[in-house]
Amino acid sequence: MNFNDIVPYLDPADKEESLKEFFGREDIKSFLSEKWKEYTDTEVTLPKDTDEQPLSVQPEEIQTVTNPETPVDMPFIPSIPDDEETRARYQSLFSETRHEMFSRKLKGTHIQFQNGKVNQPYQMLLDVMDLGMPEVGRLEFIGLNEIGLNFNPETCLVEGIPTTSGDFKIKLQCYLQDWKEGDPVFEKPVTLIINPDPRALWNSIPTPEDIPYYKPDSDCKYVKIGRTKGFLGMGAENRKDMVAASQRGRSHAHEGKPRDDDFSIIHNDNTEWYTAIVADGAGSAEYSRKGSEIACRTVSEVCDTHLTKYSKEIDELIKDFDRDNSDSKRKKLGDALYNILGSAVFKAYKNIEQEAVGNDAQLKDYSTTLLVALSKKYKFGWFVATFWVGDGGIGIYNKETGYLKIMGEPDGGDFAGQTRFLTMGEVMQPTEIYKRLRFEIVEDFTALVLMTDGVTDPKFETDSNLQKPEKWDALWKDITSKVELTDDNEASAQQLLKWLDFWSPGNHDDRTIAIIY
Amino acid sequence: MRKLPVYLVLDTSGSMHGEPIEAVKNGVQVLVSTLRQDPYALETAHLSIITFDERAKQVSPLTELSMFQLPSLTANGTTCLGAALSLLAERIEAEVHKSTAEKKGDWRPLVFIMTDGAPTDNWERGLEDFRKTKCAMVVACAAGQSAQTKVLKKITDTVVSLDTADSMTIKAFFKWVSASVSFGSQKVESTHQEIAGMSELPPPPPEVNIVL
Numbered sequence: 001m002n003f004n005d006i007v008p009y010l011d012p013a014d015k016e017e018s019l020k021e022f023f024g025r026e027d028i029k030s031f032l033s034e035k036w037k038e039y040t041d042t043e044v045t046l047p048k049d050t051d052e053q054p055l056s057v058q059p060e061e062i063q064t065v066t067n068p069e070t071p072v073d074m075p076f077i078p079s080i081p082d083d084e085e086t087r088a089r090y091q092s093l094f095s096e097t098r099h100e101m102f103s104r105k106l107k108g109t110h111i112q113f114q115n116g117k118v119n120q121p122y123q124m125l126l127d128v129m130d131l132g133m134p135e136v137g138r139l140e141f142i143g144l145n146e147i148g149l150n151f152n153p154e155t156c157l158v159e160g161i162p163t164t165s166g167d168f169k170i171k172l173q174c175y176l177q178d179w180k181e182g183d184p185v186f187e188k189p190v191t192l193i194i195n196p197d198p199r200a201l202w203n204s205i206p207t208p209e210d211i212p213y214y215k216p217d218s219d220c221k222y223v224k225i226g227r228t229k230g231f232l233g234m235g236a237e238n239r240k241d242m243v244a245a246s247q248r249g250r251s252h253a254h255e256g257k258p259r260d261d262d263f264s265i266i267h268n269d270n271t272e273w274y275t276a277i278v279a280d281g282a283g284s285a286e287y288s289r290k291g292s293e294i295a296c297r298t299v300s301e302v303c304d305t306h307l308t309k310y311s312k313e314i315d316e317l318i319k320d321f322d323r324d325n326s327d328s329k330r331k332k333l334g335d336a337l338y339n340i341l342g343s344a345v346f347k348a349y350k351n352i353e354q355e356a357v358g359n360d361a362q363l364k365d366y367s368t369t370l371l372v373a374l375s376k377k378y379k380f381g382w383f384v385a386t387f388w389v390g391d392g393g394i395g396i397y398n399k400e401t402g403y404l405k406i407m408g409e410p411d412g413g414d415f416a417g418q419t420r421f422l423t424m425g426e427v428m429q430p431t432e433i434y435k436r437l438r439f440e441i442v443e444d445f446t447a448l449v450l451m452t453d454g455v456t457d458p459k460f461e462t463d464s465n466l467q468k469p470e471k472w473d474a475l476w477k478d479i480t481s482k483v484e485l486t487d488d489n490e491a492s493a494q495q496l497l498k499w500l501d502f503w504s505p506g507n508h509d510d511r512t513i514a515i516i517y
Numbered sequence: 518m519r520k521l522p523v524y525l526v527l528d529t530s531g532s533m534h535g536e537p538i539e540a541v542k543n544g545v546q547v548l549v550s551t552l553r554q555d556p557y558a559l560e561t562a563h564l565s566i567i568t569f570d571e572r573a574k575q576v577s578p579l580t581e582l583s584m585f586q587l588p589s590l591t592a593n594g595t596t597c598l599g600a601a602l603s604l605l606a607e608r609i610e611a612e613v614h615k616s617t618a619e620k621k622g623d624w625r626p627l628v629f630i631m632t633d634g635a636p637t638d639n640w641e642r643g644l645e646d647f648r649k650t651k652c653a654m655v656v657a658c659a660a661g662q663s664a665q666t667k668v669l670k671k672i673t674d675t676v677v678s679l680d681t682a683d684s685m686t687i688k689a690f691f692k693w694v695s696a697s698v699s700f701g702s703q704k705v706e707s708t709h710q711e712i713a714g715m716s717e718l719p720p721p722p723p724e725v726n727i728v729l
Contacts, residue, residue, distance in 0.1 A: 115584050167550055195583040201556035251707045254556065283708045464618035505560045506518050506706060
């Protein structure tokens with residue numbers, strides 16, 4: 001067969017049908033396979049620039065080249081022409097695989113932002129080398145600016161101060177080395193979590209004023225005790241003042257629930273007795289806010305009445321005890337205090353019981369702790385008597401001498417299991433009341449402090465820490481840095497109330513503190 | 518700060534493959550982002566995830582909620598519940614602090630176990646280890662019909678079941694877990710008391726049945 005036989009089928013074009021028919025012919029098939037065999041068996045020839053060759057050329061016109069390095073019985077692999085067009089074509093093929101490879105790699109690379117917090121500086125290193133992607137020339141992030149962050153390509157740092165909280169989808173864009181217009185940009189969504197400021201999550205809902213036993217969400221008081229008169233202006237001296245504040249806890253404010261704590265501070269100008277009381281109504285008891293209020297008011301009133309009535313007798317017993325520290329003198333003074341403070345406490349218990357009966361409620365619905373301190377200055381020093389039931393703390397603290405006396409034991413602490421309340425019958429047994437009475441004569445003190453557990457929990461954490469002078473030093477430093485506890489400074493009541501708002505994660509109970517200083 | 522540890526012990530065996538494991542992943546994500554909005558939980562709750570298939574693995578150590586990052590979860594293999602219980606006991610021992618004189622310890626952990634099949638290992642031995650730890654509350658969830666509530670009842674009194682392990686049901690379960698953690702965090706912060714029983718948890722949604 002002659003090649004010329006084929007030519008009419010090919011030229012002119014537009015003969016698709018007949019072409020198919022032609023190549024389907026048995027003789028053509030066998031001819032072609034014969035020719036192919038011939039071709040592969042003889043010296044390898046390569047048509048040059050086939051694209052440009054007219055198909056009508058004669059076989060003898062085709063120039064042949066010999067590839068000396070290729071053995072004749074091996075299939076021939078044509079070498080890639082080294083012209084610009086071919087190079088360009090192969091280059092694009094090559095970069096396509098490079099792109100595919102990178103795309104796969106990016107998909108498989110775990111990229112995670114560390115979590116941030118609103119209003120707190122954020123910084124995270126995002127280095128392509130660390131990520132194992134050295135082929136990346138440039139990184140960009142879409143969505144960072146909106147939340148107050150940006151990426152610094154020089155330092156590879158994502159930094160800034162996040163302005164909003166939430167789970168954000170940030171789009172990471174990778175530009176490969178030698179990137180030019182038209183090249184693909186590789187993207188990967190990465191989640192960035194910005195936590196809200198915990199402080200912003202706490203609502204402050206005012207307590208509805210129409211609830212039974214409503215009481216204001218905060219309270220504070222200052223009792224100013226002027227200078228002693230002295231003799232013709234001589235020898236006049238400053239006297240200690242009293243300040244107290246009570247603040248509803250965040251956990252109550254969050255739900256519009258009332259403050260359960262209460263306090264009472266009074267100074268009797270005639271007897272010169274100081275009385276300071278704090279009480280913490282149990283969170284689980286429905287009317288505990290009333291229980292703490294009744295306790296504070298009753299004890300304060302009853303003590304004042306008794307101390308006025310028996311002022312001289314008590315003075316004598318205390319002076320006696322100062323002179324003679326014997327057990328018998330101690331017992332005498334203790335008995336007298338039991339009759340004053342103990343009976344005041346018992347009266348508080350009875351008053352709460354009466355309130356509960358009147359309100360058709362149970363005594364335990366009014367559960368409250370109670371911490372009382374009575375104090376008076378004598379020539380030989382300060383006399384302090386206390387009664388303490390429940391958690392919280394009473395301490396006599398002297399910054400100068402490092403003296404610290406904790407006036408009892410917090411029951412319901414770490415190991416006792418259950419908190420004791422004034423409203424428990426077993427606490428009102430005479431021996432139990434007696435056990436909870438303490439008294440002491442000290443030369444002087446920087447402060448006599450009474451606190452509910454809303455203050456002791458964050459500031460001391462454990463019962464054991466409550467006994468540590470360094471913890472008290474820290475507390476005192478903290479208070480006096482915010483509250484000007486100078487003589488007769490009535491503004492300190494508001495300052496103390498403001499101080500009570502200190503932030504301590506996980507501690508959002510009502511807080512009450514009373515200080516004689 | 519006294520943290521409230523929360524352990525999620527999740528079955529990632531082969532039978533969880535597909536819809537169930539995707540629903541679990543989604544459930545955990547929703548749980549974390551919900552709790553981050555709760556001031557009580559954000560401050561006190563710490564979360565850990567232990568998965569079990571051919572072996573048990575703590576894929577997320579006990580981490581405060583604000584720093585928690587979702588682990589990748591894949592489902593294949595058998596159901597080594599026993600190994601998971603042993604690991605859980607070991608991690609609680611290591612990660613939950615006990616009270617000392619100077620520092621109050623953490624709250625006792627809340628544990629949520631979820632499985633969709635019968636254990637394939639010696640679960641009694643794991644249970645023996647686990648019994649030595651003190652948890653405030655252990656909830657076991659039998660997801661779907663193949664889960665064995667009888668085995669779970671041996672681990673804890675509080676067993677719930679899901680009729681099917683589809684995405685809606687699993688989602689409902691995690692929502693309830695999230696609400697329970699909220700309750701628990703609020704309780705320890707407000708009253709200094711731990712959750713002591715099912716009755717103190719929020720009522721479960723209709724998809725979550727209490728197994729008596």
